[in-house]
Amino acid sequence: MTVRHLSESTEMYLKAMVELSDHEMVMVPRLAERLGVTPVSANEMVRRLGEQGLVSHTPYKGVNLTKKGREAAVNVLRRQRLWEVFLHDHLKIEWSHIYEYACSLEHATAPEVTEALAAFLGDPKTCPRGNPIPATDGSFKPLEGISLGELKTGDKARILAVNATATDVLQYLQERDILPGRELRVVEVAPLQGPLTLEVGSRITALGLSMAEFVIVKLIKS
């Protein structure tokens, strides 16, 4: 049915693809950025993934996952987010660190362990960063929401998920209480890619646009 055993690197590429655009084409250099490798290396790897039938690449148009690739990617996501739940709820690991640690564990997790873990956790549907956890059968509908960067002055919204992966970014956001479930109001949007001024709880915070991109929100009708 699905795939035997994929290298850690392969899993990271697949996960990156599903994380930064589900179903749309991704330019290879965008992938490279997210994975912290050079575009040349990413191209090389994409070729290898193509040979394995995991992605299809149309030069100058982008890559996307094949059916097989998406299955594998969703499976990685499942493992990762289950570990996130465990690390957060049971081990009480600090929120900003769980992504990093879960990411190491995910590659070392056999199917039997994944399912036992899911059962132990009570089949959670959401991870601590707010993202949905794919089901065993691979069914998975990505969060419907918009990026915080798309809001206008005066908009009110609830934070659905925080998709940052770097520990320091997560820490920065955590310090400002920008966490799943919180509600916020956009006080001001500065021009020229300038920062957003937000009111979260009763705090006023400035947030750069690039960080705001990581925050998925749902507009609250007002």
Place this chain on the structure above:
Amino acid sequence: MTVRHLSESTEMYLKAMVELSDHEMVMVPRLAERLGVTPVSANEMVRRLGEQGLVSHTPYKGVNLTKKGREAAVNVLRRQRLWEVFLHDHLKIEWSHIYEYACSLEHATAPEVTEALAAFLGDPKTCPRGNPIPATDGSFKPLEGISLGELKTGDKARILAVNATATDVLQYLQERDILPGRELRVVEVAPLQGPLTLEVGSRITALGLSMAEFVIVKLIKS
């Protein structure tokens, strides 16, 4: 103080060394056997470990761990055995599989996660295979017991630990109820490296010598 980050392969070598002889010299080909690599590869790797100050190798005499190497090795053991406890007690993974799964996880476990896991598990002292779990500070006294292979006809003993690592061997032993805590009696020791005949519970079982080597027991005075 201790070491930054060791590769998975490095950790496996260190663990193998502490597992198959604590404090005694090990011949490199013995290491190679346990790790499933050729003696040539093991020699190469031992050289690299030597350069990192983790082992010291005296040609034709054997290798042993340096202080630094032993610290690292004991740390790996700690992580591994903690995961074994989690997999067995909480995830209810089958006994014969926990070594294999724990072994993957151990290499992906940061210190913060290790300690949080230990706390979550209630600082267990023993893993499901019967081995002691090293403490955070690295203190660790190996089990004192003898190998089942050293027993004589008529001896009675209690099984302290089962040190096999291969899943199929563990399964074989599990099927014959050769598990930590069980008591047994040696019915017969066949000559010429022949099998032992054992009475475990009320069952009579024949066990080859090489498998018996994996079983650590304590003689019961009679």
Place this chain on the structure above:
DNA sequence: CTATAAAATAAGGCTAACCATAACATTTTT
């Protein structure tokens, strides 16, 4: 003390993932 077995080393090769630099192709902008 020499013969044999065991351990070690030498030499050359392979793979997955990375890197840099440079050339080339395509898309987008002006």
Place this chain on the structure above:
DNA sequence: AAAAATGTTATGGTTAGCCTTATTTTATAG
């Protein structure tokens, strides 16, 4: 339509960890 920006490919290099096939060194048993 030309220039600029972006994406891709070519080429050659690196590292860790493995491999095989000799060859050499040492330990040990007769």
